Amino acid sequence: VTAIAIATLFTAFVADVPTTDGAVAIRNLDAQIERVGDDADAQELLLLRSRILSDYDALDRAVILGEAGDDLVQRARARAAVHRFDEALVDLDRAGAGDERMASLRASILVAVGRAGDVIRDPGAASRTALAHAYAAVGYFGRAESMYLAALGELNTTSPFPYALIHFARGVMWAERAGDRARGEAAYTLALAYLPQFVLAHVHLAELEVARGDAGSAMSRLKGVAASGEPEALLLLGELHIRAGDVERGRREIAEARRRFASLLGRYPSAFGHHAPRFDR
Amino acid sequence: MKLRHVFARTAGATAVLFFCVASPTSASDHLDTPTVIADPAADIGDIYAWMSPDGRRLNLVMDIVGHQFSDRLQYVFHVDSGPRFGVTDATIAVTCRFDIQGQASCHGGNVDPRRLRVFAGVRDDPFFNNVKGTRAALNAASAALHAGVKTDAAGCPAFDVATSRTILDQWRRTEGGPAKNMLAGWKTAALVISVDLDVVNRGGRLLAVWGAVHNTAGQQIERVGRPLTGNGLIGPLAPGDASDRRKEAYNRADQRSWPQFTPDLAQTLALYDGFDGTCGNQWNQWFADRKPEASKRYEVLAKILADDRLWVNSGSASCKQFLAVEMTELSDPLQTTSDSPSADCGGRTPDYDAVDVFRSLLVGGLTSGVTDGVDEDDRVHSTSEFPFLAQP
Numbered sequence: 001v002t003a004i005a006i007a008t009l010f011t012a013f014v015a016d017v018p019t020t021d022g023a024v025a026i027r028n029l030d031a032q033i034e035r036v037g038d039d040a041d042a043q044e045l046l047l048l049r050s051r052i053l054s055d056y057d058a059l060d061r062a063v064i065l066g067e068a069g070d071d072l073v074q075r076a077r078a079r080a081a082v083h084r085f086d087e088a089l090v091d092l093d094r095a096g097a098g099d100e101r102m103a104s105l106r107a108s109i110l111v112a113v114g115r116a117g118d119v120i121r122d123p124g125a126a127s128r129t130a131l132a133h134a135y136a137a138v139g140y141f142g143r144a145e146s147m148y149l150a151a152l153g154e155l156n157t158t159s160p161f162p163y164a165l166i167h168f169a170r171g172v173m174w175a176e177r178a179g180d181r182a183r184g185e186a187a188y189t190l191a192l193a194y195l196p197q198f199v200l201a202h203v204h205l206a207e208l209e210v211a212r213g214d215a216g217s218a219m220s221r222l223k224g225v226a227a228s229g230e231p232e233a234l235l236l237l238g239e240l241h242i243r244a245g246d247v248e249r250g251r252r253e254i255a256e257a258r259r260r261f262a263s264l265l266g267r268y269p270s271a272f273g274h275h276a277p278r279f280d281r
Numbered sequence: 282m283k284l285r286h287v288f289a290r291t292a293g294a295t296a297v298l299f300f301c302v303a304s305p306t307s308a309s310d311h312l313d314t315p316t317v318i319a320d321p322a323a324d325i326g327d328i329y330a331w332m333s334p335d336g337r338r339l340n341l342v343m344d345i346v347g348h349q350f351s352d353r354l355q356y357v358f359h360v361d362s363g364p365r366f367g368v369t370d371a372t373i374a375v376t377c378r379f380d381i382q383g384q385a386s387c388h389g390g391n392v393d394p395r396r397l398r399v400f401a402g403v404r405d406d407p408f409f410n411n412v413k414g415t416r417a418a419l420n421a422a423s424a425a426l427h428a429g430v431k432t433d434a435a436g437c438p439a440f441d442v443a444t445s446r447t448i449l450d451q452w453r454r455t456e457g458g459p460a461k462n463m464l465a466g467w468k469t470a471a472l473v474i475s476v477d478l479d480v481v482n483r484g485g486r487l488l489a490v491w492g493a494v495h496n497t498a499g500q501q502i503e504r505v506g507r508p509l510t511g512n513g514l515i516g517p518l519a520p521g522d523a524s525d526r527r528k529e530a531y532n533r534a535d536q537r538s539w540p541q542f543t544p545d546l547a548q549t550l551a552l553y554d555g556f557d558g559t560c561g562n563q564w565n566q567w568f569a570d571r572k573p574e575a576s577k578r579y580e581v582l583a584k585i586l587a588d589d590r591l592w593v594n595s596g597s598a599s600c601k602q603f604l605a606v607e608m609t610e611l612s613d614p615l616q617t618t619s620d621s622p623s624a625d626c627g628g629r630t631p632d633y634d635a636v637d638v639f640r641s642l643l644v645g646g647l648t649s650g651v652t653d654g655v656d657e658d659d660r661v662h663s664t665s666e667f668p669f670l671a672q673p
Binding site: 017019023025028029032099156161162 | 321346352467468
């Protein structure tokens with residue numbers, strides 16, 4: 001209760017976020033994507049779009065761009081995005097030493113394959129955020145939180161994207177690794193204060209709302225992002241509709257979620273395979 | 282309901298927080314620092330300022346990399362005025378804010394809003410530049426320097442004839458072929474203001490214009506006066522992070538501290554001066570000690586350019602020549618204390634080939650002769666019909 005109260009206060013504090021409105025930022029992101037076309041420079045923009053809007057067409061384009069060129073770092077980034085981590089690491093090893101962005105990419109991959117300890121022992125030029133992921137992965141939540149907050153403090157941009165992404169990462173850490181749902185909810189709420197269009201943040205927050213018995217709020221939240229086609233959102237919304245007695249609608253949503261998930265699983269088995277049991281129920 | 286374990290899926294989500302979309306080198310001011318690259322709404326592409334054909338209004342344009350202005354930023358035109366070049370003792374700031382629909386609200390202190398005509402919306406980006414050719418030219422120069430080309434006491438490289446030819450040839454081509462305008466087809470969110478002259482010329486007929494973006498804390502995070510100053514003259518051959526740090530400082534500097542960037546600019550002016558194989562024939566020739574060993578050959582011009590404002594002679598309604606006010610000042614040392622206006626308004630219209638003029642002056646001291654192979658935009662803009670920039 002205390003944590004939720006603190007979170008509420010904190011959320012009120014940042015209600016007037018000092019960053020560009022999310023809708024404006026997304027419009028400008030789309031303008032950049034349109035401008036660069038199929039140039040390799042589009043890859044990071046497309047990956048960003050896919051992350052915040054669950055736009056899997058953008059992910060497809062980013063992967064194609066990464067595989068089409070001869071830039072090993074871009075290919076590694078594309079492969080990491082769809083969880084082909086071993087191949088991504090091979091690409092990075094072949095690319096040799098790089099800058100902070102490359103070190104951070106490597107660190108994130110190592111964390112994802114269970115080698116967070118390696119990152120902590122030898123962080124190299126990895127960013128604070130990447131190091132925070134590593135600490136979070138091995139259960140040093142306090143240290144990870146400090147790193148995340150330091151990373152937030154160092155941000156000097158009016159873009160809402162990095163703030164939203166870091167708060168989202170904090171939410172994942174607290175809610176899904178540390179088991180502190182209240183702090184997780186507060187972090188997701190902050191992510192959404194910066195970027196109300198952030199689909200996965202809504203999904204994760206809805207799960208927490210359901211867990212504490214506020215299905216109504218979760219349903220309202222999920223309806224707002226269902227148009228994205230995110231299978232996780234459709235699946236949870238369908239389950240909630242069935243639970244609320246709207247069985248026909250719920251079944252339709254679950255069927256659509258499964259159809260979309262199957263499509264993603266077929267394209268990116270490494271990235272989505274571990275979610276399959278949830279969609280097979 | 283059991284929470285999913287999705288940490289692995291999202292671990293990489295924050296790995297890439299910043300991104301860049303193109304080499305910024307020698308885009309006008311587009312994509313100049315990580316701060317503004319991350320938010321295209323904060324990234325000024327260009328500032329234009331020129332006199333209306335009837336000489337009664339000052340026309341101002343600020344365009345940005347994004348397609349919509351931010352609801353959380355302030356966009357400011359500073360118009361200083363004074364009796365002679367380099368000396369301004371009056372100023373007015375026209376500040377614009379936007380709502381999330383993109384509607385502008387502009388004010389200039391106590392100025393009657395009816396004296397400001399405002400347009401804000403998506404237009405064609407009028408800047409044109411062979412960015413890839415420029416990058417190739419700078420790469421050729423960098424390679425020669427790494428191979429051991431000597432520099433003189435002022436820092437000007439002694440490129441041999443073959444290297445000089447390669448640099449200038451690369452500059453007017455794109456990937457070995459005909460020059461291409463990298464900004465062809467680019468759209469921009471443009472803020473266009475036409476203001477009555479007597480609102481902005483209280484200090485004198487010479488106007489000095491620059492634009493800035495401020496965040497919600499009131500901090501300046503971006504500024505632009507002349508094209509190609511930040512991107513073109515602040516560490517173009519420096520490692521990316523070093524150049525970024527310096528350009529961040531440049532963007533955030535308040536007006537009184539602008540002179541601190543004089544050494545940065547002088548260093549790059551020396552580089553440009555050597556591109557034609559001759560050191561000491563740059564635009565600053567009247568002021569410099571022209572002896573090859575003169576160690577401070579670039580200081581005077583660097584100081585002038587570090588005062589990064591677009592100069593407009595409001596006494597002239599004919600606007601044909603980029604940097605006309607500065608050229609008048611530099612053409613004859615005896616005029617340094619004169620208030621004689623040039624015959625041209627100078628400033629910058631959307632039609633100027635600012636890239637070729639600027640580089641020709643920096644390389645050979647003339648207004649032409651060095652070209653990037655792109656002489657005009659792909660769209661036709663107006664200097665007389667508000668809002669001036671072509672429809673996208």
